[in-house]
Amino acid sequence: MSDRNLVNPDVNFIQELKKYGGQSLKKCFQCATCTSTCPLSTEENGFPRKQMLLAEWGLKDRLLEDPGPWLCFYCGDCSERCPRNADPGETMMAMRRYLTSEYDWTGLSKLMYGSVFWEVGILAAVAVIVVLLFMLPHDFGFGLLNRSGAAPLSTVMLNRFAPVDIVDWGDRIMAAILGVLLLSNAARMFSGLTRGEKVPLTSYIAQFPHFVFQGITQIRWKDCGSRTGITNWLRHLFLVSGYAIMFTLVVVFLPWFQVSNSTIHWTSFLGYYATIVLLGSTIWIIVDRMKKQKGMHRFSHFSDWLFPILIFLAALTGILVHIFRVADMPMPTYITYTIHMAIVVPMLVVEVPFGKWGHLLYRPLAIYVSAVKSRVRESASQEARVADRALQQI
Ligand code: SF4
Numbered sequence: 001m002s003d004r005n006l007v008n009p010d011v012n013f014i015q016e017l018k019k020y021g022g023q024s025l026k027k028c029f030q031c032a033t034c035t036s037t038c039p040l041s042t043e044e045n046g047f048p049r050k051q052m053l054l055a056e057w058g059l060k061d062r063l064l065e066d067p068g069p070w071l072c073f074y075c076g077d078c079s080e081r082c083p084r085n086a087d088p089g090e091t092m093m094a095m096r097r098y099l100t101s102e103y104d105w106t107g108l109s110k111l112m113y114g115s116v117f118w119e120v121g122i123l124a125a126v127a128v129i130v131v132l133l134f135m136l137p138h139d140f141g142f143g144l145l146n147r148s149g150a151a152p153l154s155t156v157m158l159n160r161f162a163p164v165d166i167v168d169w170g171d172r173i174m175a176a177i178l179g180v181l182l183l184s185n186a187a188r189m190f191s192g193l194t195r196g197e198k199v200p201l202t203s204y205i206a207q208f209p210h211f212v213f214q215g216i217t218q219i220r221w222k223d224c225g226s227r228t229g230i231t232n233w234l235r236h237l238f239l240v241s242g243y244a245i246m247f248t249l250v251v252v253f254l255p256w257f258q259v260s261n262s263t264i265h266w267t268s269f270l271g272y273y274a275t276i277v278l279l280g281s282t283i284w285i286i287v288d289r290m291k292k293q294k295g296m297h298r299f300s301h302f303s304d305w306l307f308p309i310l311i312f313l314a315a316l317t318g319i320l321v322h323i324f325r326v327a328d329m330p331m332p333t334y335i336t337y338t339i340h341m342a343i344v345v346p347m348l349v350v351e352v353p354f355g356k357w358g359h360l361l362y363r364p365l366a367i368y369v370s371a372v373k374s375r376v377r378e379s380a381s382q383e384a385r386v387a388d389r390a391l392q393q394i
């Protein structure tokens with residue numbers, strides 16, 4: 001191990017990791033049963049024993065350079081086999097939370113992971129701002145909850161209550177902020193993962209489809225876990241498909257999706273699919289967390305609950321708005337719409353860049369960088385072999 005690897009050990013890191021859910025790290029005595037159990041661990045990227053060691057030694061800088069925590073899909077097999085109950089699966093999850101907070105340059109992520117008060121407080125603050133926006137005077141553009149009462153109570157006119165052009169602009173601004181925050185955090189992650197390695201740009205370009213494929217499918221998950229891999233992977237795939245469709249409908253197709261009166265538009269059918277898979281998969285996740293049976297659900301950090309609960313509430317209020325609108329019930333439509341926005345906006349602007357949702361970008365990025373590096377090493381050793389053979393022939 002080079003000197004660089006021993007720079008800045010943090011003797012309090014075991015303690016710090018507890019804040020992120022890594023309660024049992026200290027019990028590990030480095031037997032490596034976990035690594036030999038893990039179906040995703042490879043010779044080149046061995047985990048989780050290595051990461052347990054780095055964390056025990058407080059080598060935080062090395063963790064920032066290591067894709068290992070993101071290559072774990074948390075099947076829990078290693079935790080079941082660990083003879084010391086050191087729970088390596090959950091410790092890897094805790095490392096991912098820690099890394100997420102390290103990538104975030106605003107410091108909000110650290111605050112939120114460190115305290116339920118801050119996490120709920122920040123979400124609530126954004127929700128209050130959203131509700132206040134709907135209560136602003138009519139001159140600003142919003143309808144019902146204002147002095148002039150612009151939206152009629154005799155029939156539903158959602159676009160008078162929340163003019164679609166204004167909401168559409170709000171969506172785009174929100175998506176832009178979200179993109180900037182998430183990408184800047186991802187850039188910090190990328191700089192850690194590639195520190196000290198020179199990789200030609202052409203290798204990144206050649207492997208880019210790998211990044212897109214992994215990002216969309218997260219296919220490695222199906223090989224994770226002796227019992228639950230395919231089921232968990234499919235559940236996650238449906239969840240992501242519902243989330244992606246809903247996000248696209250809201251950010252790109254809102255003028256078609258947000259219909260003013262009781263008519264049903266073609267976008268409604270995509271919305272039905274997204275709602276069904278979002279409600280179904282989040283209920284499934286919540287029930288599994290309550291039962292605490294599967295390895296990945298045995299321990300739940302507060303953020304693990306928040307993730308499915310927010311999606312569930314967003315999908316539920318979304319379909320209620322639709323039902324009230326089609327049933328031509330003005331007041332329930334407007335009120336539920338406001339509640340829906342007060343859930344969706346904080347969920348997107350707070351949870352995606354600063355919370356658990358960042359994994360949708362961080363994980364494929366780690367898999368991508370690992371693949372690029374391994375391809376570069378492969379071709380370097382091939383070149384060395386060819387050079388060797390050429391030398392022997394001289
Ligand atoms: S986490 Fe458990 S199985 Fe893994 S090295 Fe430590 S003691 Fe061994």
Ligand code: SF4
Binds near residue numbers: 078079
């Ligand atoms: S939780 Fe599963 S994927 Fe993660 S390290 Fe353990 S065995 Fe490997």
